[in-house]
Amino acid sequence: METTACIIDVAGLNFYYGKFQALKDISLQLEPRKITAFIGPSGCGKSTFLRTLNRMNDLIAGVRIDGKVMIDGRDIYAPDMDVVELRRRVGMVFQRPNPFPMSIFDNITYAPRMKGQHKGLDDLVERTLIKAALWDEAKDKLKASALSLSGGQQQRLCIARALAADPGILLMDEPCSALDPVSTLRIEDLMQSLKNEYTILIVTHNMQQAARVSDYTGFFLSGELIEFGDSNKIFTKPDDKRTEDYITGRFG
Amino acid sequence: MAIERSLTIDSIDVKKSRRSGRWSEWVIERVIQASGLLTIVFIVLIFVFLLKDSLPLFKTHSLTALLTGRDWYPISDPARFGLVPLLAGSLAVTLGSIVIAVPLGVAAAIYLAEVARPSIRESVKPVVEMLAAIPSVVFGFIGLLILAPYVKSLFDLPTGLTAMTGSIMLAFMALPTIISISEDAISAVPREYREASLALGATQWQTISRVMVPAALSGITAAVMLGIGRVIGETMTVLMVTGNAALIPHSITQPVRTMTATIAAEMGETVQYSEHYFALFSIGAVLFVITFAINFTADIVLHRFRRVGR
Amino acid sequence: MRPRGAGEWLAYGLLYLSIILVTLPVAAVLFIVISRGYSAISWEFLTAMPRMGMRAGGIFPAIMGTLLLVLGTVAIALPLGVMAAIYLSEYASRGRLNRLIHLAIVNLAGVPSVVYGLFGLGAFVLFLKLGVSLLAGCLTLALMILPVIITASEEALQAVPQSFREASLALGATRWKTIWNVVLPSALPGILTGAILGVGRAAGETAPILFTAAAFFLPRLPKSIFDQVMALPYHLYIIATQVPNISQSVQYGTALVLVGLVLLVNASAIVLRSYIRRRRSW
Numbered sequence: 001m002e003t004t005a006c007i008i009d010v011a012g013l014n015f016y017y018g019k020f021q022a023l024k025d026i027s028l029q030l031e032p033r034k035i036t037a038f039i040g041p042s043g044c045g046k047s048t049f050l051r052t053l054n055r056m057n058d059l060i061a062g063v064r065i066d067g068k069v070m071i072d073g074r075d076i077y078a079p080d081m082d083v084v085e086l087r088r089r090v091g092m093v094f095q096r097p098n099p100f101p102m103s104i105f106d107n108i109t110y111a112p113r114m115k116g117q118h119k120g121l122d123d124l125v126e127r128t129l130i131k132a133a134l135w136d137e138a139k140d141k142l143k144a145s146a147l148s149l150s151g152g153q154q155q156r157l158c159i160a161r162a163l164a165a166d167p168g169i170l171l172m173d174e175p176c177s178a179l180d181p182v183s184t185l186r187i188e189d190l191m192q193s194l195k196n197e198y199t200i201l202i203v204t205h206n207m208q209q210a211a212r213v214s215d216y217t218g219f220f221l222s223g224e225l226i227e228f229g230d231s232n233k234i235f236t237k238p239d240d241k242r243t244e245d246y247i248t249g250r251f252g
Numbered sequence: 253m254a255i256e257r258s259l260t261i262d263s264i265d266v267k268k269s270r271r272s273g274r275w276s277e278w279v280i281e282r283v284i285q286a287s288g289l290l291t292i293v294f295i296v297l298i299f300v301f302l303l304k305d306s307l308p309l310f311k312t313h314s315l316t317a318l319l320t321g322r323d324w325y326p327i328s329d330p331a332r333f334g335l336v337p338l339l340a341g342s343l344a345v346t347l348g349s350i351v352i353a354v355p356l357g358v359a360a361a362i363y364l365a366e367v368a369r370p371s372i373r374e375s376v377k378p379v380v381e382m383l384a385a386i387p388s389v390v391f392g393f394i395g396l397l398i399l400a401p402y403v404k405s406l407f408d409l410p411t412g413l414t415a416m417t418g419s420i421m422l423a424f425m426a427l428p429t430i431i432s433i434s435e436d437a438i439s440a441v442p443r444e445y446r447e448a449s450l451a452l453g454a455t456q457w458q459t460i461s462r463v464m465v466p467a468a469l470s471g472i473t474a475a476v477m478l479g480i481g482r483v484i485g486e487t488m489t490v491l492m493v494t495g496n497a498a499l500i501p502h503s504i505t506q507p508v509r510t511m512t513a514t515i516a517a518e519m520g521e522t523v524q525y526s527e528h529y530f531a532l533f534s535i536g537a538v539l540f541v542i543t544f545a546i547n548f549t550a551d552i553v554l555h556r557f558r559r560v561g562r
Numbered sequence: 563m564r565p566r567g568a569g570e571w572l573a574y575g576l577l578y579l580s581i582i583l584v585t586l587p588v589a590a591v592l593f594i595v596i597s598r599g600y601s602a603i604s605w606e607f608l609t610a611m612p613r614m615g616m617r618a619g620g621i622f623p624a625i626m627g628t629l630l631l632v633l634g635t636v637a638i639a640l641p642l643g644v645m646a647a648i649y650l651s652e653y654a655s656r657g658r659l660n661r662l663i664h665l666a667i668v669n670l671a672g673v674p675s676v677v678y679g680l681f682g683l684g685a686f687v688l689f690l691k692l693g694v695s696l697l698a699g700c701l702t703l704a705l706m707i708l709p710v711i712i713t714a715s716e717e718a719l720q721a722v723p724q725s726f727r728e729a730s731l732a733l734g735a736t737r738w739k740t741i742w743n744v745v746l747p748s749a750l751p752g753i754l755t756g757a758i759l760g761v762g763r764a765a766g767e768t769a770p771i772l773f774t775a776a777a778f779f780l781p782r783l784p785k786s787i788f789d790q791v792m793a794l795p796y797h798l799y800i801i802a803t804q805v806p807n808i809s810q811s812v813q814y815g816t817a818l819v820l821v822g823l824v825l826l827v828n829a830s831a832i833v834l835r836s837y838i839r840r841r842r843s844w
């Protein structure tokens with residue numbers, strides 16, 4: 001399978017919910033096939049930032065955005081940008097596992113079917129489930145309801161479902177916050193194996209997780225990107241005092 | 253001593269007043285409890301009274317003759333009470349109205365729940381409530397004076413008072429039920445499903461048709477059933493616009509007579525506690541059983557949907 | 563929303579069409595009834611007795627009859643319905659009995675109006691020997707609007723935050739005192755909305771009063787609750803189907819009064835409800 005190199009380039013991004021400014025002048029560039037973690041206290045804007053990248057914020061009434069977000073060299077907020085096309089390139093995994101009330105098979109083939117692909121689905125399901133480390137557990141019950149899986153399995157199914165859309169970028173919005181430690185570790189392992197093919201952005205409130213899985217880390221505070229850089233550096237000797245306070249736990 | 257006594261008396265007084273307060277509350281609470289149970293009593297009472305005044309019919313006529321008889325001649329001698337033409341009339345009108353109201357109502361519900369801007373939704377919903385509020389006699393009146401002549405000339409019929417005329421008017425009356433309950437069902441589908449589908453690159457229409465509506469399907473089914481229940485029980489509109497010929501219809505452009513219209517039209521002219529009176533009550537009992545079955549099933553479906561659906 | 567492809571354009575087109583077709587009948591009924599009925603409306607039409615076999619004069623006894631029926635109906639159904647709602651919301655545990663009562667309410671709401679009419683005839687008119695009377699009609703209509711009032715009241719009661727009840731109970735108030743002094747006042751506007759909706763329903767129904775209360779022609783007001791009454795919806799039915807050679811403007815005028823009354827009542831319920839929603843601070 002061939003994956004295109006994706007580059008995310010954000011410049012001067014401001015985001016408002018009505019009068020409230022949720023993101024303030026965010027700028028950063030991301031390399032392809034790396035894992036980038038975004039950390040910060042609740043309400044700091046990290047999830048909002050993630051959702052600007054596949055324009056999920058469009059669903060909320062009264063939001064306003066300015067600045068530039070380039071993905072694959074295209075301005076995703078340009079008027080001629082096709083949101084549906086964008087979301088096929090930029091997959092997303094949500095905080096709580098949200099499989100559709102359909103069979104495992106139908107969940108995974110959802111995106112290809114929506115694109116009009118109806119051939120080679122069996123093959124695709126097998127490939128994606130193997131990739132998502134769910135094949136052994138699910139191969140005998142592909143026709144069973146996705147809701148019959150455990151929480152951790154459901155989340156891996158949601159990852160598989162996102163991968164089946166053939167994205168280059170995977171956004172993960174606190175994907176482990178509803179899972180037990182064992183399931184969390186499996187997802188983290190999975191991320192490591194996926195990183196060869198995908199550019200992964202993960203929002204997490206768990207700093208150990210960020211340190212364990214990511215190549216780069218960004219720290220958000222009150223809508224500002226305080227510090228962004230190599231994870232090793234951020235977690236050992238951050239430049240900014242506020243970053244240090246947060247990662248050492250001296251923070252509310 | 254004196255002080256002590258007055259103290260005891262005081263405390264007894266307090267106890268007494270408290271108790272009398274409690275006592276009146278006890279009564280109020282029992283009354284409240286009774287009125288809660290009264291709803292069950294009422295539904296049972298309705299059925300009991302329908303049975304009480306329909307069972308005497310079976311001294312002279314058999315139940316099979318009632319349910320399978322093809323002639324409704326209540327005032328011939330001997331009278332014949334066959335429900336089949338009336339059942340057929342109710343069925344024809346109901347089917348016709350459902351064919352119109354279901355696609356229209358479900359589409360409107362989808363629009364309101366998933367597509368409409370909040371401002372549009374908030375202005376259309378009261379209109380739907382208004383539609384529900386228009387009295388059935390007014391629909392009958394409009395059907396009689398406006399729609400029937402139109403149907404007559406359009407299809408070149410001897411009369412515009414047909415099953416189809418009734419179906420069209422009844423469709424309007426079933427719409428509010430179908431729309432409001434379907435919309436509730438679609439809105440109750442977890443928001444996560446919509447987000448997941450859109451994030452996978454599905455279009456809004458794909459999200460609606462492949463995820464939201466299938467997830468709400470049992471709720472929509474219940475809505476349709478409740479709409480059917482409403483239509484079967486409708487009286488004044490059909491009485492006024494379906495022509496009231498107690499014949500088994502071969503086409504929707506023929507006049508029909510429904511069970512409800514038969515009761516409404518004939519009860520005023522019967523002798524109390526006559527055979528005809530008992531026969532009309534047995535139609536009522538049949539109607540009650542049909543609508544009870546429909547509403548009961550719809551409610552079970554809705555109840556399960558609400559528990560499992562989210 | 564951005565449709566993709568002809569199929570989706572068609573789908574959205576049908577959705578829009580459905581909304582037009584759904585809102586159209588309301589506009590059409592209003593337009594027809596107003597444009598053809600307003601010329602009949604006059605002070606005499608509203609306040610005079612019918613003359614010449616209802617072909618001329620006014621519809622005063624029908625209007626008054628409907629008002630009396632509605633008044634009596636609400637007087638019976640409101641206390642009963644509110645008490646039942648209090649039981650369901652405040653006393654009943656979430657068990658089988660509660661479920662059973664809700665099933666009964668749903669089924670009461672689904673009983674055809676003409677079957678209510680039969681029940682009223684069998685139970686009130688004949689069995690209780692009330693005769694065809696205002697009282698029998700009110701009792702029948704009360705039974706019919708009971709589900710409307712219970713459902714709306716229960717919803718209003720359950721919208722009252724639990725913390726209100728806890729605060730009152732913690733201050734040593736009994737359960738009933740809490741309901742009477744704290745819960746009911748907070749739920750009152752919602753209960754009122756339900757009552758108004760019930761009024762609208764009762765005012766427009768014909769079938770339940772057909773054999774229990776309605777008089778074909780009664781050029782006077784009822785003298786007691788055991789007297790028959792004329793009623794607007796029944797009167798409209800009569801002059802639309804049973805009276806030959808009647809002018810259309812009298813028919814449409816009567817329809818206009820009925821539609822105006824019912825829609826006014828319902829509109830006030832809708833306005834009241836949206837007012838409650840906006841004002842609610844909890």
